[in-house]
Amino acid sequence: MKSVDIDQIGQLPGRRIEENDTFLFRCHPGVACFNRCCRNLNLFLYPYDVIRLKNSLGISSDEFLDQYVDFVLRPSNFFPDVLLRMSENHEHTCPFLQVSGCSVYPDRPDTCRTFPLEQGLLYDAALRKNRPIYFFRPPDFCLGRHEDQVWTIPSWSKDQEADTYHEMTIRWAELKQLFQTDPWGREGPEGPRAKMAFMATYNMDQFRDFVFHSSFLKRYRVKSALLRKTASDDAELLKLGLAWVKLFLWGMPSKSIRPR
Ligand code: SF4
Ligand code: SF4
Structure with missing residues (x-):
């Protein structure tokens, strides 16, 4: 998910879709382009995506990150992008296709x-908070946009069971925005603090071990209801991880966690 400057909106590709705008779309196995969109992708994986996929596959965070992910550190950002590694066949298909x-x-x-x-x-300066914006942007080969099913953003999100994903991705994007400035200093983006921040956002198995089997809980007071859930719920643990990274790197307080 990109952070968008209000001055850039008119220049972005695709049709802007506001909350009550409609768009036409339907994807089904009968379309001639079926599965064509699942190949040769720059498919960004956000932290909640990794949780859902590694749990779906029944493997650990480490195994998932080793087997399925490429990391890209771009000059404009001080935290790596995480991309799903496409298969090494001639069409570079998604490994799950x-x-x-x-x-x-x-x-x-x-x-x-x-x-x-x-x-x-x-970023909405009037509301002083971030809000999601959407663009309708299927590639030319996607025939689903010529079908006659009508959607709004809320109805599409509900149909795709995407509400939790969107909520978690926005939390992540708000933290990722902070990495537009360098928090690492001399350590650089591969130093020990960078490794800790990556663990707390993308490697929930390691982060759980760190929370419960290091001096973490001696150094930080975690809201008790949240701490209870983190023992078994990766999504709640991720919420703690996001709050901790803000505190650990930028000293930003939250209701979830504070230093003892
Ligand atoms: S290209 Fe569009 S219509 Fe075709 S399979 Fe993908 S999403 Fe569906
Ligand atoms: S994860 Fe599924 S829907 Fe997404 S690109 Fe891969 S095969 Fe297609």
């Missing part, structure tokens, strides 16, 4: 759920 469709469909990433929309994050 099968002839019958997506093999992880109930746990597919946020970007796949949101498609044919793309989501961005806009």
Whole structure:
């Protein structure tokens, strides 16, 4: 999810879709382009995507990150982007694509759920907070936009069971925005604090071990209701991780966690 400057909106590709605007779309196995969109992608994975996929596959965070992910550190950002590694076949298909469709469909990433929309994050100066914005942007080969099913953003999100994904992605995007300035100093983006921040956002198995089996709880007071849930719930643990990174790197307070 990109952070969008209000001055850039008119220049972005695709049709801006406001909350009550409608768009036409339907995807089904009968379309001639079936599965064509699941290949040769720059598919960004957000922290909640990784939780859902590694749990769907029944593997650990480490195994998922080793087997399925590439990291890209861009010059304009001080935290790596995490991309799903495409298969090494001639079409570079998504590793989860099968002839019958997506093999992880109930746990597919946020970007796949949101498609044919793309989501961005806009800072609304009047409200003094971020809000999501959407663009209708299917590629030319996607025939689903010529079908006659009518959607709004809320009805599409509900149909795709994307509400939790969107909520978690926005939390992540708000933290990622902070990485537009360098928090690492001399350590650089591969130093020990960077590794800790990556663990607390993308590696929930390691972060859980760190919270419960290090001096973490001696150094930080975590809201008790949240701490109870983090023992078994990866999404709640991620919320703690996001709050902790803000505190750990930028000293930003939250209701979830504070130093002792
Ligand atoms: S290209 Fe569009 S219509 Fe075709 S399978 Fe993908 S999403 Fe569906
Ligand atoms: S995760 Fe599923 S829907 Fe997304 S690109 Fe891969 S096969 Fe397609």
